[in-house]
Amino acid sequence: MKFDDKVPIYYQIKNYLYHEMLTGTLNPGDKLPAVRQLAVDLTVNVNTVQRALSEMITEGTIESQRGKGNFVTADTTRLAQLKEQLVMTQLAQVYEQLHALNLTDEEIIASLKRYIEQKGAGQNA
Amino acid sequence: MKFDDKVPIYYQIKNYLYHEMLTGTLNPGDKLPAVRQLAVDLTVNVNTVQRALSEMITEGTIESQRGKGNFVTADTTRLAQLKEQLVMTQLAQVYEQLHALNLTDEEIIASLKRYIEQKGAGQNA
DNA sequence: TATAGTGTAATAGTAAAATATAACACTAGG
DNA sequence: CCTAGTGTTATATTTTACTATTACACTATA
Structure with missing residues (x-):
């Protein structure tokens, strides 16, 4: 994925995921790709993905289940x-x-x- | 001045100066405040101001005269x-x-x- | 119980932006 | 000539984002 070097990558990852969640690619309750897979897909480090996800978890837009995966909130x-x-x-x-x-x-x-x-x-x- | 930490300060300085130049605070041909004064006004380092100015000089929106000052281009x-x-x-x-x-x-x-x-x-x- | 798949976290290293500080180059005016 | 005001450049340091790597924690399942 191409990133704008004027704004932090983790921030752009959040926007990317928001987009997927709000346009039907990822539906409420859906499981997100594994963090390591996302890292590969976005050609980015796992920690950078995790930073984006952490903020989204705090916001309540995605929910994390250790050992299972990350899920789009079912709260429409x-x-x-x-x-x-x-x-x-x-x-x-x-x-x-x-x-x-x-x-x-x-x-x-x-x-x-x-x-x-x-x-x-x-x-x- | 308050800056958004999501985007480089030198970049925000460019936008600040663009704003001054396009709304009449700074008119075509006007002399800009001295770089050291700008640094004080924006509570920022001289080098950071200079980086913004350098790019604007390259773009041709401001013109530099060593020993005199920086000037808004007279090219309307x-x-x-x-x-x-x-x-x-x-x-x-x-x-x-x-x-x-x-x-x-x-x-x-x-x-x-x-x-x-x-x-x-x-x-x- | 072992193993694969998942999230989470820590450490160390690199790069870019910004800072502090100093020096250099040029202009204008006494 | 000297000095004050200006732009310009350089060095060293700090901070932040990002990376690489490793390890730990939990879940499901063979």
Whole structure:
């Protein structure tokens, strides 16, 4: 897996797993790949995987069972909260950044629309 | 100044200076504060400031005159390009993140609108 | 009870960012 | 010429993320 060297790998692993958990690749209650397998898949050290998982366990989004494996929480409410939080975090970030560049609310929305349109125009498929 | 420990300080200094340059605090051709003064203001080491400045000099957004100071480029075209690039980078980032969470183009736009409305509703002033 | 598969943790080493400190190079003004 | 203000560079040190490696703890099963 390719990582952005501007942000810690363990942090990017969390986002990767969030993505898997929120888009159906990993469903509530599902067992995650073994930590050693994840390390291989992501070409990363076991300890780095473990660091990401530890934080997620603390957050309650995954649950650990020693000797068995790590499991996506079966608490769908918590997963819904997680998704909402991730979306809000993203929105808050763009909004603040663009607002800081003196774009008005309307300009921010307009620029996003424009971006999406242009993106679609550039598609080949 | 407060920094996010998830991303290098020199990188955040670049963004700080970009902000000053694109919102009128620092105008085209303006002299920047002395590197040692910036270091004090940002409670950061001179070398860290210098690292940020070096990259910006390479990019052509600021120009260095040894013995005199660092200056915002007088090339307003380049500054406009910089702003456009920063905006696009931000938009691309949210879009990809939210798209990765299975939000459609319409949902992305709608969620941004909703965020802005709610933000306004929460204002005290 | 042995073994394979799992999570967990500790140790030691490497690399990058940031710091503290000092020195060097150039400019302007007395 | 000297000095103060500026950018630039270098060295040594600390901190943090990451890696490599090893060991320990628990579960299931042959």
